[in-house]
Amino acid sequence: MLLRIDHVGIACHNLSEKIEFYESVFGLTVVSREINEEQGVREAMLHVADGDQGASYVQLLEPLHPDTAVGKFLAKRGEGVHHVGYGVTDITKALAEISAKGVRLLDERARHGSMGASIAFLHPKDIGGVLTELVETSRH
Numbered sequence: 001m002l003l004r005i006d007h008v009g010i011a012c013h014n015l016s017e018k019i020e021f022y023e024s025v026f027g028l029t030v031v032s033r034e035i036n037e038e039q040g041v042r043e044a045m046l047h048v049a050d051g052d053q054g055a056s057y058v059q060l061l062e063p064l065h066p067d068t069a070v071g072k073f074l075a076k077r078g079e080g081v082h083h084v085g086y087g088v089t090d091i092t093k094a095l096a097e098i099s100a101k102g103v104r105l106l107d108e109r110a111r112h113g114s115m116g117a118s119i120a121f122l123h124p125k126d127i128g129g130v131l132t133e134l135v136e137t138s139r140h
């Protein structure tokens with residue numbers, strides 16, 4: 001069901017500073033910067049690698065407001081890994097299969113994600129404390 005790790009989402013206070021850090025330390029390149037109002041984030045995707053099943057990225061996330069998913073996470077836990085995003089072929093089918101196994105879906109239907117992808121989140125409490133995202137993308 002899971003094709004690859006699409007991205008690791010990392011919460012930060014200052015997106016520009018964190019981009020510079022990842023560029024200078026790891027030599028990564030920003031391939032997309034977006035504001036996603038629905039998710040309450042300003043985010044950047046930095047390309048890590050290409051594979052048979054598609055590319056993988058580091059996603060840096062800065063909250064638009066304190067009262068957002070990432071804003072609350074930062075206040076509670078500080079900067080660090082916020083979620084793991086896995087690539088799937090068919091997000092609607094994957095959500096149905098995962099839900100049938102008793103995992104709570106934070107999104108019953110896919111939403112708009114970075115770089116035109118369809119995304120949906122699974123409850124971290126049902127995945128061993130890891131906020132997990134499914135990503136269906138046409139970018140390969």
Ligand code: MC0
Pocket residue numbers: 009036039041043059061069070072073076081082083085106112113114119121123124125129130131133
């Ligand atoms: C909260 N919890 C987490 C967590 N956030 N555990 C692991 N990883 C995280 N990121 C835990 C808390 O510690 C708490 O556990 C419990 O979940 C409830 O959290 P809360 O602080 O009371 O906050 P809630 O319940 O208001 O919201 C948490 C929840 C929410 C995960 C449901 O953040 C959510 O719906 N997230 C999905 C959307 C999202 O994260 N969007 C931003 C990225 P305890 O033990 O203290 O009860 S958008 C994105 O990434 C897009 C742009 C993309 O990829 O393209």
